[in-house]
Amino acid sequence: MEFSLFYFSGDGSKVQTDSYQLMIESAKFADQHGFSALWMPERHFHPFGGLYPNPSVTGAAMAMITKHLQLRAGSVVMPLHHPARVAEEWAVVDNLSQGRVAIAFASGWTIDDFVLSTESYSDRKVGMWRGIEMVQKLWRGDSVEMKAASGKDVQIATFPRPLQPQLTPWIVCQSPSTYIEAGKRGGNVLTSLLSGTLDEVAQQIALYRQARQEHGHDPQQGKVAMMLHTFVGEDFDTVKAQVREPFCNYLKTHLNLLEHLARGLNLKIDLKSLSPADIDSLLIFAYEGWLKGRTLIGSPATCLPMIERLRQAGVDEVACLIDFNPNFEQVMAALPHLNALKAQCQPLTMAALS
Template sequence: MEFSLFYFSGDGSKTQANKYNLLIESAKFADKNGFSAVWTPERHFHSFGGLYPNPSLISVGLAMVTERVQLRAGSVVMPLHNPARVAEEWSVVDNLSNGRVALAFASGWTVDDFVLSTESHANRRETMWRGIQTVQKLWEGEQVELKDATGKAFKVKTFPRPIQCKLSTWIVCQSNTTFIEAGKMGANILTSLLGGTLEEVAPQISLYRESLAKHGYNPKAGKVAMMIHTFVGEDFNTVKEQGREPFCNYLKTHVELLDTLAKNSGINVSLDKFTEADINSLLRFAYEGWIKGRTLIGSKTTCMQMIERLKQADVDEVACLIDFNPNFDAVMASLSYLKDLKDMCNTNKEKMVLLS
């Protein structure tokens, strides 16, 4: 099981120094301690996640303070960008990092984001697949035809040339169709448990492996990374209480997640009719379920149980979302326990028995 760090929750609305301190220091930690990658998202027009409007810019900064860890976009919202600009920007990052770039592509979610796009929100998936193919061709040095606003066609090649000959490509997946399409093109998978349980996602991973095999790829060569909220400590009950308020505040910022929580709890009421007390009650109930089956919030022992379940579901990597907790000192302290968990997962079987 590989481990990486994932970021999404930074508040971009505050005027303060050192906004990126947690990102930079935790990325340094990941680089020095054998983590596979750091993922930074693309997020627009919302204070929550507002630290990350452009993962290529963020990754330039990270390239300067790391040496080994892979720098991944988690994700590039492809319909919002010209493919040539994506190839150009990330080729710069690939050069600055000496070949450590990987990109997870997404089709986009909210309609508001598409004020940045010349493409329609309704056609975003088709635009994504087409754009990925163009980025890959440009990355490999091919000349491609692009059109200007009048429809006039131009043939272009992008520069600088990247260090890596092939672009390491990931697809952000939630639906069955996307898992299958990702397998069809031989891409890796980035998914999460935000929309369902592990038992619901596991069959989708199987569809992905089947699609890889069907289209001539080694089904075991494709990687599946699972984004999971992570906060590890010595004692389960202590960590549980330390993580409660940050995690519930995190859920409050995601209305769509609250809607899912309400439906999963059998509550078919519009959340705009909920009082603050109603929402807090829902969150208290939801938190208990989330930490047991959908997060790595707990001790090394309890988190190891979740890791074993992920292995059974054919997950290759845990993408640990750590910045839902805004407490810098607490998160940095928890990383030592996360490193121990990583090392426990990747030692030999005899040691695994002793340590668990």
């Protein structure tokens, strides 16, 4: 099992001189301790702002302070962007990082984000696949026909040339059809447990690997990364108490996550009808639910069974979302315990390194 760090939260609504301190310092830690990658999201206009509107910008910054980590967009919302622009920006990051770029693509999920795009929200899946194909062609150095302001079709190639000759896409997958299409196209998968149980996701991973095989791709070469909220400490009960408040505050700004969890538990909840006190009670309930097989919150010993379940489900990498907790000192203090968990999951690798 590989381990990477995933960033998603962060309050960009306040002017602060240390907004990116956690990303910078945790990236340095991950780079020095054998983590596989950093995942940098694209988020716009959400409650409490967001620190990550453009993953190519944060990717360029991370290229300057790391040497080993793969730098991944997690993800580029493809229908919001012109493919040529995506190819240009990430080719720069690929050069800055000496060829360490990877891109996960998503179709978009928040309708307000589409103020940035001329793509139809209802056709965003089609726009995503079309955009991925064009980015891949430009990445290879091919010219692509595009319409100029004059109305004429012109052939466009993008620069700079990236160091990597091919771009294997990662695809954000939540539905069986997307898993299957990702397999057909020979891509990798970034997924989560936000819309299903691990057993359900395991079935979709099997569909993905079957689709790879049926379309001439090695079924085991495709990688599946699972995003999980992560905070690892010495003792489960201590961690549970320490993380409860920041995790509930995080959920309060992402109430759609509560709806996903409720659906997974076969509960029908109308959040708009609930009082603030009801919401707080639901948050505590949701936190307890998330601790039962949906996170890496606990000690290395209590998290190991979850790692084994992920492995059996066909997951290759845990993408550890660490910034739901805004306390810099607490998160950084937890990283050595996460690294200890990683070491227990990679005994042969760690022995070779020592």
